[in-house]
Amino acid sequence: MNARHIGERILAVEDITLSFGGVQALAGVSFDVREHEIRAIIGPNGAGKSSMLNVINGVYQPQRGAVTFLGEKRRHMEPHRTAKQGIARTFQNLALFKGMTALDNIMTGRNLKMKSSLLAQAIRLGPAEREELRHREYVERIIDFLEIQAYRKTPVGRLPYGLQKRVDLGRALAMEPRLLLLDEPMAGMNVEERRDMCRFILDVNDEFGTTIVLIEHDMGVVMDLSDRVVVLDYGKKIGDGTPDEVRNNQAVIDAYLGVQH
Amino acid sequence: MKFLATQWPVAALAVLLALGLAAPLAIGDAPVGFYIEVLLGGLMAGVLYSLVALGFVLIYKASGVFNFAQGAMVLFAALSMARMTEVMPFLVALLLATGIMVLLAFAIEKAVLRPLVNQDGAVLLMATIGISYFLDGFGQTLWGSDIYNIDLGISKEPILILDGVFQGGILVSQEDIIAAVTAAVLVGALAVFFQRTPVGRALRAVADDHQAAQSIGIPLNRIWVIVWSVAGFVALVAGMVWGSKLGVQFSL
Ligand SMILES: Nc1ncnc2c1ncn2[C@@H]1O[C@H](COP(=O)(O)OP(=O)(O)OP(=O)(O)O)[C@@H](O)[C@H]1O
Ligand SMILES: [Mg+2]
Numbered sequence: 001m002n003a004r005h006i007g008e009r010i011l012a013v014e015d016i017t018l019s020f021g022g023v024q025a026l027a028g029v030s031f032d033v034r035e036h037e038i039r040a041i042i043g044p045n046g047a048g049k050s051s052m053l054n055v056i057n058g059v060y061q062p063q064r065g066a067v068t069f070l071g072e073k074r075r076h077m078e079p080h081r082t083a084k085q086g087i088a089r090t091f092q093n094l095a096l097f098k099g100m101t102a103l104d105n106i107m108t109g110r111n112l113k114m115k116s117s118l119l120a121q122a123i124r125l126g127p128a129e130r131e132e133l134r135h136r137e138y139v140e141r142i143i144d145f146l147e148i149q150a151y152r153k154t155p156v157g158r159l160p161y162g163l164q165k166r167v168d169l170g171r172a173l174a175m176e177p178r179l180l181l182l183d184e185p186m187a188g189m190n191v192e193e194r195r196d197m198c199r200f201i202l203d204v205n206d207e208f209g210t211t212i213v214l215i216e217h218d219m220g221v222v223m224d225l226s227d228r229v230v231v232l233d234y235g236k237k238i239g240d241g242t243p244d245e246v247r248n249n250q251a252v253i254d255a256y257l258g259v260q261h
Numbered sequence: 262m263k264f265l266a267t268q269w270p271v272a273a274l275a276v277l278l279a280l281g282l283a284a285p286l287a288i289g290d291a292p293v294g295f296y297i298e299v300l301l302g303g304l305m306a307g308v309l310y311s312l313v314a315l316g317f318v319l320i321y322k323a324s325g326v327f328n329f330a331q332g333a334m335v336l337f338a339a340l341s342m343a344r345m346t347e348v349m350p351f352l353v354a355l356l357l358a359t360g361i362m363v364l365l366a367f368a369i370e371k372a373v374l375r376p377l378v379n380q381d382g383a384v385l386l387m388a389t390i391g392i393s394y395f396l397d398g399f400g401q402t403l404w405g406s407d408i409y410n411i412d413l414g415i416s417k418e419p420i421l422i423l424d425g426v427f428q429g430g431i432l433v434s435q436e437d438i439i440a441a442v443t444a445a446v447l448v449g450a451l452a453v454f455f456q457r458t459p460v461g462r463a464l465r466a467v468a469d470d471h472q473a474a475q476s477i478g479i480p481l482n483r484i485w486v487i488v489w490s491v492a493g494f495v496a497l498v499a500g501m502v503w504g505s506k507l508g509v510q511f512s513l
Contacts, residue, residue: 057476083478095473097466107459108466112478114459132459175477 007035109174339500362493
């Protein structure tokens, strides 16, 4: 849809099967994601979209199947390790650090990039101090980018929902991820907030070349943003292709587009 | 004014406290020196409690868990210390006891916290009640249930200060002074650590939201071992101060 250069395959999920007790959340789902692309996952409520994201992120361990990221294949993974590999995410139900300011929340995203020893930090040695400042500069750029300068020192719990979603995105961006997982970044927003969020997502993808996997219910948004779409229904993949292909796929029309959300 | 609006309970308490402090001086006829001695004694008891509370706060801040077992940890640490100083030099015992508390932190993380990641606060609270019972029983089995003494090698002789200022001067025990200084240093160090360092920020993040903390690359398991170890060490200090003052027993 735009002229970005779509690269090699960066992520592949193969035959992912995941159940919780009796509930089959995912049944043999496979798809891939290419570098620099925006890949959408759509499907009705309870289709298994968030579960898929959690598998990629290492929160859930699938009973069958494997995830390959940057050529490294794995079945079991922990989220703090995938973070180290360069996967960042936002949450469907906000998971911000409520007691902290917007600025501090985004600063936590730099956690993995901080190298100073604890002792040096505690007594605020020169190098540790400079490191903090350097990260602070980076974070200020993200804050400018997301247009939340006015709220940097506000405890996030007091921000309106739409702004909290931005802080959530900011925290993920602070990690400078290779792969960004967004779980319904626009849910619960008004039209204007949605438009802003769309713009941020496109800009991130454009300017930093960040690969994005995005869950979204709004078909208009999906058609506008994504290069390719995976469709899930009851834990199974029922469609995969460009927005146009998916829109014209009969199984998808039956399962999803017919259903109003 | 904004301060008063948000912090009025604190302000009210402070006023009450000041009134309570001034009243005996105004209406009583006890010598001022004695008054201050009693006051200091009360403050020292406060310091002891604050050492225990410090452990609570630490774990709560860093993992969102209300640790019911902190009292049991203090006792356990004090018992270990008391029994070990009977057979070895003080410093060796201190090192060993610290080691034991770190081991305990590892064990708690592995056996209790890890299986309960992302669980509700109430679940974790119940788990710490379990830890508390376990520690009580384990401590008594391991170390015996008599009353023991910890000898910190600090003179219990009180020293007389401000002799010239008040009639009769003021008696303060050296132990109390050392306890107070220790508590102040610990509180100060931990406050700086939590508020001013990136690692402290990471710990606060863990306290707020486990899942999000993991997603930004914070390894929960390691953080918990660190926090429980530090809390164990704080418990050890509290246990030593307390134990040397009152003797180590289960009423602690
Ligand atoms: N932690 C869990 N424990 C038990 N069941 C779960 C868990 N997570 C998800 N499920 C179940 O798995 C199925 C898929 O859930 P999932 O959250 O992945 O759906 P979704 O496509 O993200 O839905 P939505 O659009 O509502 O966010 C649902 O039936 C859900 O109840
Ligand atoms: Mg979901």
